[in-house]
Amino acid sequence: MAEEEKNVGGLVISSSPHLLTGENVPKIMYSVVAALLPVCSVSVYFFGLHALILIAVSTVSSVGAEYLIQRFMGRPVKAWDGSAAVTGILLALTLPPRFSIFGVVLGSVFAIVVAKQIFGGLGYNIFNPALLGRAFLQAAYPVFITAWTEPFRGFFQVDAVSAATPLALMKFEGIITPRLNLLFGNVAGSLGETSALAILAGGLYLRYKGYVNWKLPMGFLLSIAFFGGIFWVVDPLKYPDPLFHILSGGAMLGAWFMVTDMVTTPTTLKGQWLFSVAAGAITILIRLFGGLPEGVMYSILLMNSLVPLLNRWTRPKVFGEGLA
Amino acid sequence: MLLKTFHRGVHPSYHKELTRDKPIEPAAIPGRVVIPLWQHTGSPCEPTVKKGEDVTEGQKIGDAKSFVSSPVHASITGKVKDITMHPHPGGAKVLSVIIDGDGRGTHPQDGSGVEKKDWNKDSDGVALEKLTPEEIRSIVRDAGIVGLGGATFPTSVKLTPPKGILVDTVILNGCECEPYLTADHRVMLESPDKVVWGLKAIMKAVGAARGVIGIEDNKEGCAMILSKAASSILPELKVVLLKTKYPQGAEKMLIHALMGRKVPAGKLPFDVGVVVNNVATAAAITEAIRYKKPLIERVVTVSGNGVRTPKNLRVRLGVSFAEVLIQCGGLVQEGEKEILAGGPMMGIAQKDLDVPVVKGTSGITVLRGGEIKPLRYEPCIRCASCVEACPMGLMPYRIGDMGRLGMTGPFKSWSGSACIECGCCSFVCPSKRPLVQWIRVGKMKLRSSSGASGA
Numbered sequence: 001m002a003e004e005e006k007n008v009g010g011l012v013i014s015s016s017p018h019l020l021t022g023e024n025v026p027k028i029m030y031s032v033v034a035a036l037l038p039v040c041s042v043s044v045y046f047f048g049l050h051a052l053i054l055i056a057v058s059t060v061s062s063v064g065a066e067y068l069i070q071r072f073m074g075r076p077v078k079a080w081d082g083s084a085a086v087t088g089i090l091l092a093l094t095l096p097p098r099f100s101i102f103g104v105v106l107g108s109v110f111a112i113v114v115a116k117q118i119f120g121g122l123g124y125n126i127f128n129p130a131l132l133g134r135a136f137l138q139a140a141y142p143v144f145i146t147a148w149t150e151p152f153r154g155f156f157q158v159d160a161v162s163a164a165t166p167l168a169l170m171k172f173e174g175i176i177t178p179r180l181n182l183l184f185g186n187v188a189g190s191l192g193e194t195s196a197l198a199i200l201a202g203g204l205y206l207r208y209k210g211y212v213n214w215k216l217p218m219g220f221l222l223s224i225a226f227f228g229g230i231f232w233v234v235d236p237l238k239y240p241d242p243l244f245h246i247l248s249g250g251a252m253l254g255a256w257f258m259v260t261d262m263v264t265t266p267t268t269l270k271g272q273w274l275f276s277v278a279a280g281a282i283t284i285l286i287r288l289f290g291g292l293p294e295g296v297m298y299s300i301l302l303m304n305s306l307v308p309l310l311n312r313w314t315r316p317k318v319f320g321e322g323l324a
Numbered sequence: 325m326l327l328k329t330f331h332r333g334v335h336p337s338y339h340k341e342l343t344r345d346k347p348i349e350p351a352a353i354p355g356r357v358v359i360p361l362w363q364h365t366g367s368p369c370e371p372t373v374k375k376g377e378d379v380t381e382g383q384k385i386g387d388a389k390s391f392v393s394s395p396v397h398a399s400i401t402g403k404v405k406d407i408t409m410h411p412h413p414g415g416a417k418v419l420s421v422i423i424d425g426d427g428r429g430t431h432p433q434d435g436s437g438v439e440k441k442d443w444n445k446d447s448d449g450v451a452l453e454k455l456t457p458e459e460i461r462s463i464v465r466d467a468g469i470v471g472l473g474g475a476t477f478p479t480s481v482k483l484t485p486p487k488g489i490l491v492d493t494v495i496l497n498g499c500e501c502e503p504y505l506t507a508d509h510r511v512m513l514e515s516p517d518k519v520v521w522g523l524k525a526i527m528k529a530v531g532a533a534r535g536v537i538g539i540e541d542n543k544e545g546c547a548m549i550l551s552k553a554a555s556s557i558l559p560e561l562k563v564v565l566l567k568t569k570y571p572q573g574a575e576k577m578l579i580h581a582l583m584g585r586k587v588p589a590g591k592l593p594f595d596v597g598v599v600v601n602n603v604a605t606a607a608a609i610t611e612a613i614r615y616k617k618p619l620i621e622r623v624v625t626v627s628g629n630g631v632r633t634p635k636n637l638r639v640r641l642g643v644s645f646a647e648v649l650i651q652c653g654g655l656v657q658e659g660e661k662e663i664l665a666g667g668p669m670m671g672i673a674q675k676d677l678d679v680p681v682v683k684g685t686s687g688i689t690v691l692r693g694g695e696i697k698p699l700r701y702e703p704c705i706r707c708a709s710c711v712e713a714c715p716m717g718l719m720p721y722r723i724g725d726m727g728r729l730g731m732t733g734p735f736k737s738w739s740g741s742a743c744i745e746c747g748c749c750s751f752v753c754p755s756k757r758p759l760v761q762w763i764r765v766g767k768m769k770l771r772s773s774s775g776a777s778g779a
Contacts (some may be wrong), residue, residue, distance in 0.1 A: 012673065014662065014699060015758055015761035016664075017670065017750050018691060019697070028754060078702075120703075124703065183718060228598060263705050267708035267719065314716045315738070321588075322589075
């Protein structure tokens, strides 16, 4: 009898636990893609066909670059796992509406090849690939990348009126943009940083799915509000109020889609608070005292580089550790 | 109501409905049993019988002098066929006594001259009040009782508080947080008197004034039944419902949830004045004291979608997994199968169904087809799910890599050895990384490296 039972197929041998959740990397990544759809839609609504082309080209060239580099380096091809698509969409969302198509291809290839695959691919990269791609474009196209336009709400409209972003208006001209415009996105800026509401919708969706650790966006936004608020209290005429800081520029997009990037943020509770609060503080410092109007990108990239140290410094307490 | 619990942990699907409402059935007396001489934590036993010798049910056939050890008994009457190395569900081969049953003693009057054992006869001569703690310990040791939850630590050792240690509370663990398993659940429902009486005996042995039974709230019915049983035996008993969360039944998590006390790293429950035993162990203690019954059988949950008729069976120790599975209708034909000694979170996969049921076999779980986890894993994306799940406060993704790569120094300083191997980290990992396995490797490498440097 025992023999007969043994012959019923081979038995599988594996180590415990034998039960796993249904989560996997593609599921997480494609949920992020889904969460980015509202932002993408709003940017196409305000900035027309060219916005759509930028997002599509960036996504396709990111996935394509991932596929080619993985083939070239002899690694398993996982270009379809959604992570390259997320990088591509995020990169496009950080660019001005009239950015060059060739430029976006260059940036996405840099993001995938240099920022991600050279470090070892998904999970091994130190810096957020989309942000590093954007930093590269900032160096390569210093003028083009700050060529903002008014939103025009015409899908096929070709001419656009150039305009300054709310942060630039604040910084260089002392003009504060109305809150409602910031909420709905009716302002000049990069594709994805215009509508705070659309970003929040995506972020809350991810929170609902359990793929976002709420401490990271909260820490980042509260920190921006807090440190921005200090200067506002000291001199309300010179410095904008906390709400303006949160709603303008890349703060919302950064909070929900970049500070929350799993690979490049800390794994410990304390580390996550430190990371997000410090990134928020640096953002305010750059916005108010740096040479650039916006500081989200560099503050997050700077904190990315500290993640291994933060993890080491903020190890959780082992159960029963330090008790007599 | 806010239920007590511990920090972190996970919520697997429990699948308890497969066997939860199935009363314990006595299994057929096997024709052959294989009794490993090592079924517990501690030193293995030496055989006390020889090849060819006649043995009777309940007779001691292996014992050890060492304090941390536990004797083994013949679970059927018959002849010792051989004493040899035999596969054990723990994975290795263990010196085992193989007994062929000869039918003697199976009927009251079979003319063999061997009396049929009646393990249900309550020897009312034994009143707990008359026994000294020392006598209770020695009965428990002689009966070969070990932790039946799966850890198989010799119970007599747990009943011996070290000098200078005051035990104020005895906790019975009725959490059974492992998915699929319902053996403890059925024991609590069907023998609440034995569970509570056993608790009283343990309290007497360790001199504790308080007795608590911790149960997950998915077994609410047990709480009422146990409280009712306690009203006549142990009126001061507290039955506490805990949140259903894995691994609520891990000793340190249970003590923390119930009493707010944390067992210091590297220490024992004794150090916080607590003794924890499984509910089935308490019932076995009652049977040993009142019915003079050594540990020759146990309740095993046979479950999973790969088995035709899931059941809770009371089986003789030493019966092969194959024979137990056949009594549950055998395996479902279709699909690949993985057969586990224990439940899916901490159970051990078997390659050979000749392995015997041992004292620690709380269940046999048969997973099938798509339920079997994929063996491929992906790179870590540092999502921190494992850090958020680890009840011990470790960073599994890091110590897992340290174990895998043989970095014994960092493994030690990042407290890799504190891992209780509950499996929460691997369970939640979206990249399906076998973290527990790597941590086990790390512990082994650490042991061998520290052994080498100590020599």
